[in-house]
Amino acid sequence: MISQLSWKIGGQQGEGLESTDRIFSTALNRLGYYLYGYRHFSSRIKGGHTNNKIRISKKPIRSISDDLDILVAFDQETIDLNAHELCDGGVIVADAKFSPKVPEGIKARLFAVPFTGIAEELGTSLMKNMVATGASAALLDLPIDIIKEVIKEEFGRKGTAIVDKNIEAVSRGAEFIKDETGGPLPELQIEPADGQRRLFMIGNDAIGLGALVAGCRFMPAYPITPASEVMEYLIKRLPKYNGTVIQTEDEIAAITMAIGANYGGVRSLTASAGPGLSLMMEGIGLAGMTETPVVIVDTQRGGPSTGLPTKQEQSDLNAVIYGTHGEIPKIVLAPSTIEECFYDTVEAFNLAEIYQCPVIVVTDLQLSLGKQTAENLDFENIEINRGKIVSEIDPREDGKLFKRYEITEDGISPRAIPGTKNGIYHVTGVEHDEEGRPSEAADNRQKMMDKRLRKMENIQVTNPILVDAPHETPDLLIVGMGSTGGTIDEARSRLDKDGISSNHVTVRLMHPFPTEEIKPYIEKAKKVVVVENNATGQLASLIKLNVGYAEKIANHLKYDGNPFLPSDIHETCKELK
Numbered sequence: 001m002i003s004q005l006s007w008k009i010g011g012q013q014g015e016g017l018e019s020t021d022r023i024f025s026t027a028l029n030r031l032g033y034y035l036y037g038y039r040h041f042s043s044r045i046k047g048g049h050t051n052n053k054i055r056i057s058k059k060p061i062r063s064i065s066d067d068l069d070i071l072v073a074f075d076q077e078t079i080d081l082n083a084h085e086l087c088d089g090g091v092i093v094a095d096a097k098f099s100p101k102v103p104e105g106i107k108a109r110l111f112a113v114p115f116t117g118i119a120e121e122l123g124t125s126l127m128k129n130m131v132a133t134g135a136s137a138a139l140l141d142l143p144i145d146i147i148k149e150v151i152k153e154e155f156g157r158k159g160t161a162i163v164d165k166n167i168e169a170v171s172r173g174a175e176f177i178k179d180e181t182g183g184p185l186p187e188l189q190i191e192p193a194d195g196q197r198r199l200f201m202i203g204n205d206a207i208g209l210g211a212l213v214a215g216c217r218f219m220p221a222y223p224i225t226p227a228s229e230v231m232e233y234l235i236k237r238l239p240k241y242n243g244t245v246i247q248t249e250d251e252i253a254a255i256t257m258a259i260g261a262n263y264g265g266v267r268s269l270t271a272s273a274g275p276g277l278s279l280m281m282e283g284i285g286l287a288g289m290t291e292t293p294v295v296i297v298d299t300q301r302g303g304p305s306t307g308l309p310t311k312q313e314q315s316d317l318n319a320v321i322y323g324t325h326g327e328i329p330k331i332v333l334a335p336s337t338i339e340e341c342f343y344d345t346v347e348a349f350n351l352a353e354i355y356q357c358p359v360i361v362v363t364d365l366q367l368s369l370g371k372q373t374a375e376n377l378d379f380e381n382i383e384i385n386r387g388k389i390v391s392e393i394d395p396r397e398d399g400k401l402f403k404r405y406e407i408t409e410d411g412i413s414p415r416a417i418p419g420t421k422n423g424i425y426h427v428t429g430v431e432h433d434e435e436g437r438p439s440e441a442a443d444n445r446q447k448m449m450d451k452r453l454r455k456m457e458n459i460q461v462t463n464p465i466l467v468d469a470p471h472e473t474p475d476l477l478i479v480g481m482g483s484t485g486g487t488i489d490e491a492r493s494r495l496d497k498d499g500i501s502s503n504h505v506t507v508r509l510m511h512p513f514p515t516e517e518i519k520p521y522i523e524k525a526k527k528v529v530v531v532e533n534n535a536t537g538q539l540a541s542l543i544k545l546n547v548g549y550a551e552k553i554a555n556h557l558k559y560d561g562n563p564f565l566p567s568d569i570h571e572t573c574k575e576l577k
Contacts, residue, residue: 001189002188002189002190002191003057003058003059003190003191003192004058004059004061004190005055005057005069005140005188006053006055006064006067006068007024007053007054007069007072007136008053008070009021009051009071009072009073009074009132010049010050010052010072010081011049011050011075011155012048012075012076013041013042013044013047013048013049013099013180014046014047015051015074015129016126017052017129018052019154020129020132020221020346021037021052021054022154023133023147023150023151023154024136024137025371026055026143026200027147027149028054029197029198030146030147030199031192031193031195032194032195032197032198033056033058033193033421034056034057034058034060034193034524035055035371035372036052036054036055036486037052037053037054037055037369038049038060038371038449038563039052040053041561042224043225043309049078049081051078051082051117053065053068054087055093056190057190058190058191058192058193058194060343061486062337062486063486063490064563066089066564066565067087067210068082068087069087069090069091070091070092070136070188071083071086071090071091071092071093071108073092073094073095073113074099075095075098076100077100078094079092079094079100079101083103083328083397084103086108086295088107088108089107089108090108090109091109091110091185091188092108092109093132093135093177093181094110094111094112095113095114095118096113096114096115097111097115099115105365107185111177113132113173113180113377114131114176115128115129115132118131118169119131119169119172122168123165126168127165130170131169131173131176133147133170133171134169134170134171134175135173135174137170137174138173138174138175138177138184139173139184139185140188140396141184141261144170144171144174149410149454151166151167152167153384167522190556191512197527198373198375199374200373200374201338202369203335203341203363203370204228204229204230204271204368205229205232205233206339207230207233207345207361207363208229208230208237208341209342210346211230211295212235212237212347213342213346213382214267214349214350214382215267215384215539216243216247216262216269216295216342217242217243217244217260217268218244218246218258218267218268219245219268219269219270220244220246220254220268221245221247221248221270221272222246222248222249222251224251224255224272224276225273225309225310226273226299226301226365226368226369227271227273227368228274229295229368230271233317238394239547250279251270251276251279251280252274252279252282254280255270255280255284255287255296255339256283257270258295259286259290259292260289261282262289262293264417264418267349268295269294269348269349270296271296271420272296272297273298273299273301273309274301274315275305277296277316277320277461282325284324284330285324285328285429286333286429287328288328288329288452289328289429290427290428290429290454291356291357291413291415292356292386293349293357293359294359294501295345295348295349295352295356295358295359295360296358296359296360297345297362297363298319298360298361298363299363299364299365300313300315300316300362300363300364300365300482301365302561303315303316310365311501311561312364312365312366312483313364313509313533313561314364314481314484314532314533314538315533315535315536316362318538320332320510320511321510321542323510327449328357328358329355329360329411329453329455330358330359330360330450330499331351331352331360331459331461331509332338332359332360332362332509332511333347333348333461333508334362334363334482334507334509334510335361335482336367336480336484336485336506336508337367337485337486338372338373338374338437339374340508341361341472343360343377343462345384347461347462350386351459351461353387353415354383355387356387356412356413356415356554359559361483363483366563367482367483389417390415390420392421392422393416393421394422396420396422401425401426401435401437402416402422402424402425402438403434403435404423404427404435407434407451408451410455410458411450411454412452412455420421426438429451434446456512461508461509462507465505465506465508465509465514465517466506467521468489469503469504469505470503471501471503472524473524474501474502474503474524475527476503476525476527476573476577477502477503477505477521477522477524477527477528477530478492478502478505478531478569478573479528479529479530479531479540479543480504480506480530481507481508481532482533484531484533484564487566487568489504490545491568491570491573494566494571495570502573503521510512510542513542513545513546515547521545522549522552526552527552527577528543528549528553529554529555529556529572529573530543530553531556531569532555532556532557532558533559533563544551548577556569556573558567565574
């Protein structure tokens with residue numbers, strides 16, 4: 001038996017691949033397997049090649065695999081595009097309808113299964129995806145009862161007849177494969193999992209759940225890939241907690257509505273991707289100037305402009321840090337796991353109110369949309385900190401307004417929610433005095449700028465970096481961010497076998513940069529390799545700017561729209577060492 005396996009399904013967008021993937025992977029999750037998924041899809045509603053790849057293991061995994069064991073194909077294009085990933089002895093399960101052929105040089109077993117034919121016998125070709133699900137389950141010798149249970153949940157709202165037809169389609173697909181193979185294939189049998197139930201979700205859902213738990217009750221947003229799922233998650237759930245989601249006319253409206261809600265005391269966030277973030281920049285500046293807390297989620301994708309809207313990239317780093325005109329206090333968090341997406345979102349709301357500034361949570365497409373196993377979340381220890389909100393304000397004898405922007409030692413002023421007795425003050429986007437009244441006086445300007453920026457001097461963030469440093473003076477320090485963490489760790493295990501020692505740092509606080517935390521690890525390493533999905537080495541540039549040691553820093557960049565594979569990092573690090 002094997003300890004892990006990779007499965008991929010491909011075809012034309014709109015053929016039901018998502019349902020196959022969802023039901024198959026959900027069943028595996030319930031059996032206790034760890035899963036890590038990656039979606040390759042086109043930026044259109046229907047048509048164009050798409051595929052979903054799932055890595056299945058009895059042990060925790062945090063990256064997609066280099067190779068492939070099973071390829072399920074709805075068309076010949078899927079075989080032509082993906083068969084090169086198959087390991088020797090891998091299996092192709094393809095719809096017999098298109099007379100599938102194995103490309104020359106590929107050593108794989110082909111099983112032509114009448115996905116469409118069986119589905120049409122049952123009444124509709126749409127059920128070919130369920131036939132494929134059954135065939136996949138049979139190859140792995142999975143209990144069909146688990147698949148049936150998931151189908152009942154997936155299609156139950158459509159009635160018993162639909163459920164029964166889909167279950168029959170699964171059973172027919174499984175029977176066909178069993179007849180063809182004569183029984184389970186030994187090389188595809190995974191060791192039994194522990195049966196423990198774990199979360200199985202995408203990063204965007206974890207962000208939405210984090211926002212809900214943090215007390216967010218309003219989300220204005222405009223749909224955009226790969227951020228829309230945050231909005232879709234909260235659309236279903238916020239109304240149950242007296243909250244709401246509004247689909248705005250554009251991202252400018254979204255950010256200003258979020259600022260308005262936070263000004264009124266309601267925790268609010270908005271979510272977007274690079275193009276939407278660009279439109280929000282003036283609004284983010286307004287939040288900085290008025291010292292209004294607001295949380296923004298940026299799910300990075302391929303840019304610039306429309307770019308590659310459904311592909312992986314990490315190229316918004318400069319934008320989230322430097323995009324606003326002028327200078328404002330701002331915090332940028334970069335979670336690297338599903339669990340961190342949840343906890344960092346909760347922390348983002350606390351930080352926004354503690355420091356009264358914008359907080360940007362920056363993810364990437366793989367982390368946002370790649371469905372994966374996550375450990376159960378700890379709801380008991382969630383804390384809410386609303387900062388310096390004052391509810392009782394003494395009246396001013398001089399008749400002046402509340403000093404909302406009072407100059408304080410830590411740069412954080414007392415905050416009154418509108419309606420608080422004696423808490424009236426002026427609000428404007430122009431420079432202002434302590435009461436919020438417009439002021440262009442030179443001395444006031446300098447004092448107010450200094451006050452706002454003082455907030456950045458003592459920011460306390462949970463785990464600004466994550467460190468795995470078993471070596472005192474390693475050959476390599478590999479630095480990454482976002483979804484690259486698990487892939488780097490897998491590459492490091494291969495480097496160990498090559499006799500190359502390595503440490504690993506994941507940067508989670510992008511701004512203000514955790515210079516003192518990361519500096520010792522850079523100093524001790526013989527060479528530093530910075531792994532990032534962009535063309536200009538934005539994270540490496542941040543390290544050079546804030547820490548130095550440019551002479552020992554090397555870039556490993558990938559910007560073709562695909563996430564890193566363990567082999568990518570392993571081979572590059574071997575060369576750079």
